[in-house]
Amino acid sequence: MALKIGLVGAGSMAQYHIAGYRRAGAEIAAVADRCGERGRALARELGAAYFPDLTSMLASGKADAVAILAPNRFHAPMTLEALAAGVHVFCEKPPAVTAAEAVAMRDAARRSGRILMFNLNNRARADVRAIVDFLKQGKAGRVNSAQAVWMRRTGIPGFGGWFTNRELAGGGPLIDLLHMIDLALCFLGEPEPDCVLAQTFDDFISNPDFKGPWGVAQPGGVTDVENACHGFVRFRTGQVLTLRCSWAEMIRSEEVSVAFQGTKAGGMLRRTFEVDGDESTTEDLCELYWQRGAEPVNREIEFVKDESMGRVESAENFIRVLKGEDEPLNTPDDAVWLMKIIDAAYRSAAAGAPVFVERT
Template identity: 35%
Template sequence: MSAPTTNESGTLRAGVIGLGWAGQQHMDAYAQLDGVELVALAGLEPDKLALLGDQYGVPPERRFGDWSELVAADCVDVVSVATPNNLHAPVTVAALDAGLHVLSEKPMADTGAAAQTMVDAARRNSQVLDITFNHRRRGDVQALKQVVASGVLGDIYYAKAGWLRKEGIPGLGSWFTQQSASGGGPLMDIGVHMLDMALFLLGEPDVTSATASTYAEFGPRGQGASAYGPWAKTDGATPDFDVEDLATAFLRLGGGGTLLLESSWAQWIPYDQCYVTLYGTEGGASIEWGGFPATYRKLGIWTQKDGVPAELTPYVPEDGQHLQAVTDFVSAVRAGANVEHDGSEALARARVVDACYASAAQRQEISLGS
């Protein structure tokens, strides 16, 4: 593997491609880390590029309007990719082939085939490739992961996970709601977070088949738009919307377990609801969050001790979020852990999402093979 630094101080030089909310989370994380310097940005919006460049002290000559210029400039060692989904694969592959380590936003890519090209590029170049699943860095998820690993719940045979929004279509008419740019709707956007969280907690079982359905009942009518800042509805009476706004899937797991997954951008519900629930032979557990009128978060673990019902209260660390994802990525780069961090785990999620969309389109169960 090539050396991860190219300057005498040993400082990692970082770049970020994509100037939206996600890209800004990466910028902020790099700016907080010791031994890392944010030295380059790339994005299509000149005003935002100038503003963020000034904010993070990026020299004008390293503010690029075209991502390919940043990749070719030989000015960074690591790069974050926070572009629309359809660009994750081409940008990542080009960066890996240029000798850079890459942290890409989720979802890994708009298709499983595109995600495979990213893994192939990481392997042939012996570079680190990570995908930013920031929600698995939540404190309650990390705490529950330890509980599962301890064996307290026994064998987990059934799980449910979902993220349902009341009104949360991210920009009606934006790239999020266009199949050609996003690859899909809430399953691709927020459902993949819950899929990642569930499989992470379950110990990475293989998904052997998927049976799924998708619906588009709000977006095509111009309803269900997010009211929040960067994701608020775009202008125009007729939204450009050709993805689903709800997806539900029944996933069979290796070893006989099952996972029920659902995600939606808009529903007639009182408030946003997120959850992951685990059913084990010796105990059960659930994480829930959402909110109205006040945000709530709950972690519950139920079992028995000497025949007496017991509810456990584990220590819950602070949330890691994007900062922890970027920290883990930088640590993998410094450790030369390219074999362990080649994107394979995220590729498995991309294959599951592919199977769900295929099942919905064909109205039948789809096998993911061995």
């Protein structure tokens, strides 16, 4: 019998989830969305039941697992509600809006005995998997340092909508574009953060000249998040990470990359855009670097470009994990470390000083 999935949210991200779940043999059995017209339309298209909210969906018993596709502020409460009801959860990024929420979600999953995963979809990309395989074989040695970059020139999403509202989103590009930070943590081996120093900037957050193609604008709405964040993380292992995240900064065009340096080899994944957000203008690079004696060796890894940036494969992985056919691409512990870094970066920027991260 096919696993039955409930979608909580019928926005644009649903298409990737649907494709991944179906490819893994699951059934989309229910759709919940507070926007009745949008939710009913998707439910009709899928032949699924419609519900106005998560609570009524859970009460119906129609879903073995739910996908949380709601704005950031609802990730933790909805996940906790679903786990308490005994269903598995696949939650969109970011895991939560605070580290404390991420810890509560992890602990609830442990208590319930249910699977909790997050759509940190870039981990599913073919180029990322190639790098992970290289690292698992020990060919890079000890990875000492990494650099995570997701920067845009004109990429502020939905002026005045939930993306630019701290209460709903938890922050700006640091929390929205966290994928490269997540990949850097993966390449570093998921070390425990010790100290974070960061600075945020909001020079352009209210300037419509820097608007991107994402999100739904609400004229006169709130714009109280950063447009850029730069920071440095030291881990208890002695490893380090630098991060650069922006929706709007004076750069040539959008860049999405993560690089790492090990004692035996280093590497880089990079996607650049000639025009911010225009997939047709992208250029992808995946390279490894090492020494053969005094001779530098650079090797380019060939891979099939994934236009969804791993979104479909990530959703498919969730179902395969539930069926016992695959290992999870991420764990609740991974999400906790990620959110602790983001939390500490915001606190460091507010305090104008380094922030030490408490152990959990």
